[in-house]
Amino acid sequence: MTTSDEVFMARALEAAQFAAQHDDVPVGCVLVRDSAIIAVGENRREIDHDATAHAELVALRALSHDEPSWRLSDVTAYVTLEPCVMCAGALLNARVARVVIAAMDEKAGAVGSRYNLLADPRLFHEPELEFGVLATQSAQLLQTFFLERRA
């Protein structure tokens, strides 16, 4: 973990807070190249009526318009929650260099919890992985969101 990892994860947490404002589970994602943010996404499943609109996919799609190729071999993805199967697969497909994760998702996480999809030598890509960056902040944001909705 580096100081800049915390800076970028803090920006992903801001995106997550924006998701909560439109009643989506607060998860955010930031894509970084050469120490610069090139795309930001927040979970938009409810507001977009789109099961594929998780933060990671929203960020990847936003980026694609400006990119010359679908290959993002020089990009780091910062995600506030352990990616699900779909999002882990999207990060694999995009060949991102590195994935930095805040909180884990025991129920549906696919990067260590339910599956280990980003560390499977049988598949075509294995990004560098980093865990636990601002994990407490992310977990608290999620907990507050669910507690408020139950109340």
Add this chain to the structure above:
Amino acid sequence: MTTSDEVFMARALEAAQFAAQHDDVPVGCVLVRDSAIIAVGENRREIDHDATAHAELVALRALSHDEPSWRLSDVTAYVTLEPCVMCAGALLNARVARVVIAAMDEKAGAVGSRYNLLADPRLFHEPELEFGVLATQSAQLLQTFFLERRA
């Protein structure tokens, strides 16, 4: 397998042929509700510079604008190639009722080949599955595409 399964898969194969016309690997997807096609998608990875633009996700995204919810519990997805990790995850996330598959993908398939993500009781959804519908036609389309590009 029913006659209508073949009819819908034939439409998915037409979408796959359209992908080949813009130099994308020929894979297609059709979403069906109450015996009516409600969305069609073809692989657009190369033309859109978007690693997430597989046929399944293109179809799911096209649909979302018109849907009241992200839940597609009454929808069948017809796919000409066994879904990858990302696409299997997307079909799970959307809670589709049934997935009908033509050809298998031994290298990267996540519905029987590399993983069995749509038949995992630990995850939150298990759609009905059907295999081998117009499998030969789909495999031939893919083979022709790769042979032509190698020549």
